[in-house]
Amino acid sequence: MIEIKDIYKTFGENEVLKGISASFQPGKNNLIIGSSGSGKTTLLKCIVGLHEPTKGDVFFSGENFTDMNFEQRVPIRTHIGMLFQNSALFDSMTVEENIMFPLNLFTQKTKAEKLERANFCLERVNLAGTNKLYPAELSGGMKKRVGIARAISMQPKYLFVDEPNSGLDPKTSILIDDLINELTEEYNITTVIVTHDMNSVMGIGEHVIFLHNGEKWWEGSNKEIAHTDNKELNDFVFASKFMQAAKAKL
Amino acid sequence: MFHSLGKYLLLLRLSFRKPEKFSVYWAEVMREMVSIGIGSLGIIAIISLFIGAATTIQVAFQLSSPLVSMTIAGKIARDSTILEFSPTISALVLAGRVGSSIASQIGTMRVTEQIDALEIMGVNAPGYLISPKIIASMSMIPLLVIVSITLGLTGGYLACVFSGDITPGDYIAGVRDGFDGLTVQVALVKAIVFGFLISSICAYQGFYTSGGALEVGQSSTKGVVYSCVMILFADLVITRIML
Numbered sequence A: 001m002i003e004i005k006d007i008y009k010t011f012g013e014n015e016v017l018k019g020i021s022a023s024f025q026p027g028k029n030n031l032i033i034g035s036s037g038s039g040k041t042t043l044l045k046c047i048v049g050l051h052e053p054t055k056g057d058v059f060f061s062g063e064n065f066t067d068m069n070f071e072q073r074v075p076i077r078t079h080i081g082m083l084f085q086n087s088a089l090f091d092s093m094t095v096e097e098n099i100m101f102p103l104n105l106f107t108q109k110t111k112a113e114k115l116e117r118a119n120f121c122l123e124r125v126n127l128a129g130t131n132k133l134y135p136a137e138l139s140g141g142m143k144k145r146v147g148i149a150r151a152i153s154m155q156p157k158y159l160f161v162d163e164p165n166s167g168l169d170p171k172t173s174i175l176i177d178d179l180i181n182e183l184t185e186e187y188n189i190t191t192v193i194v195t196h197d198m199n200s201v202m203g204i205g206e207h208v209i210f211l212h213n214g215e216k217w218w219e220g221s222n223k224e225i226a227h228t229d230n231k232e233l234n235d236f237v238f239a240s241k242f243m244q245a246a247k248a249k250l
Numbered sequence B: 001m002f003h004s005l006g007k008y009l010l011l012l013r014l015s016f017r018k019p020e021k022f023s024v025y026w027a028e029v030m031r032e033m034v035s036i037g038i039g040s041l042g043i044i045a046i047i048s049l050f051i052g053a054a055t056t057i058q059v060a061f062q063l064s065s066p067l068v069s070m071t072i073a074g075k076i077a078r079d080s081t082i083l084e085f086s087p088t089i090s091a092l093v094l095a096g097r098v099g100s101s102i103a104s105q106i107g108t109m110r111v112t113e114q115i116d117a118l119e120i121m122g123v124n125a126p127g128y129l130i131s132p133k134i135i136a137s138m139s140m141i142p143l144l145v146i147v148s149i150t151l152g153l154t155g156g157y158l159a160c161v162f163s164g165d166i167t168p169g170d171y172i173a174g175v176r177d178g179f180d181g182l183t184v185q186v187a188l189v190k191a192i193v194f195g196f197l198i199s200s201i202c203a204y205q206g207f208y209t210s211g212g213a214l215e216v217g218q219s220s221t222k223g224v225v226y227s228c229v230m231i232l233f234a235d236l237v238i239t240r241i242m243l
Helices: A040-048 A070-077 A095-106 A111-124 A140-152 A170-186 A198-204 A231-237 A241-249 B002-015 B022-062 B071-111 B114-121 B125-129 B131-163 B168-176 B181-207 B213-242
Strands: A002-011 A014-024 A029-033 A055-060 A080-083 A158-162 A190-195 A207-212 A215-220
Touching: A002 A040, A014 A040, A014 A055, A014 A190, A014 A207, A014 A215, A029 A040, A029 A170, A029 A198, A040 A055, A040 A158, A040 A190, A080 A140, A080 B114, A095 A111, A095 A140, A095 B114, A111 A140, A140 A170, A158 A170, A170 A190, A170 A198, A190 A198, A207 A231, A215 A231, B002 B125, B002 B181, B022 B071, B022 B125, B022 B131, B071 B114, B071 B131, B071 B168, B071 B181, B071 B213, B114 B125, B125 B131, B125 B181, B131 B168, B131 B181, B181 B213
Parallel strands: A029 A190, A029 A207, A080 A158, A158 A190
Antiparallel strands: A002 A014, A002 A055, A207 A215
16 A cells, blocks of 8 residues: 655745645555646656655555665565656667566576566567567557566556556557556556546546645545536546536436 | 766766676676777777877978987877877767767666666666766776777878888887887876766766757767866876876
């Protein structure tokens, strides 16, 4: 489980996050949604330690991550997998080397065992046989799937996903969402997804946090979204005519 | 300026933290050594041959007097090549070739979140990305300078053979006359220091890149410019201290 308590983050004079508290349960897709500039990605980066919160604490399974130094964080980080918005695959490495990279650094497995794990992860994301390709040779959707394969290579307890559907067509977006959902349930992972894709929210949003101007504005599930009277959330969720029509039918 | 210097020193300290796994870092050092050493051999060979030849012809032209022995030209060309042209000109060229590559590679990794990905995994990103480049530069640039000295002197010899300004015999006699091993030591000390400056300054510029493709280009340019300035400054300091 991940808990965040009273997180503030300021860049110069600009207060991006204003006292956000929440808890994210294992085996669930926890979605952080909000319009552009609402602080979603900043919150995600504060949780994983890429940004240090100005105030507040982050707990991974009860351990205060914020108070730890670099070395103390390493054991927790080996349980973290992250899929970045642009996949962030290492350009100079093949698909196989990308997936084996954390295994090379943090495990004592033999080369054959690492290769077996890499092949398993690639099969799990339906990319078997792409081992020797370089990231530049992959499509956007394939890069996302390799990113997921790399993120799960160390069998993480926590999976963080930043805008999984950006730049993808609707069909591939659904594939990626389904894959994340399956992995979360299968391995009981605590998954935190930052998105503003309403298909994802309605499809896999078991626990949704809505950020507005750096504050937690609403919290609930995708089933509750359609019936909320929260004006800002309604403005965000039902901004498109398609969603308005869908709401009218409910 | 002091803020940047502090950031640079802190980055260097982070770069030399204990590696997560020595074998992975060692493989990276080897890869960088091949990239820097073998990859730069061609350009170093070309500039050394031409500079050696041009230096010899110019010295011979300046000393064209019946009162001066032509062996002096070989002696001056030798010391100029060993002390200044091979280490300094090679380093300036390598700042352009190796330095810009380091800055743009690390800068691109920064703006495409690859460095964030390393940090999320628990990898000490400065250590993994920067220390192998510094070690490889500090070991390969002295070797390149030795190659440069050899080819520079060969270039001088070829200039004698083809131009006829000095006889090859006079040139070789001059090159061998009064050779002091200290000059090679100075050249190697310069090469080691220049290797450190090129790799660390360009890595620093790349590591703190923010923005996109434009900023990566700017970081690369800054890295090369600052490296060149620091190479010339270090050249003066080392020359003053050691000679």
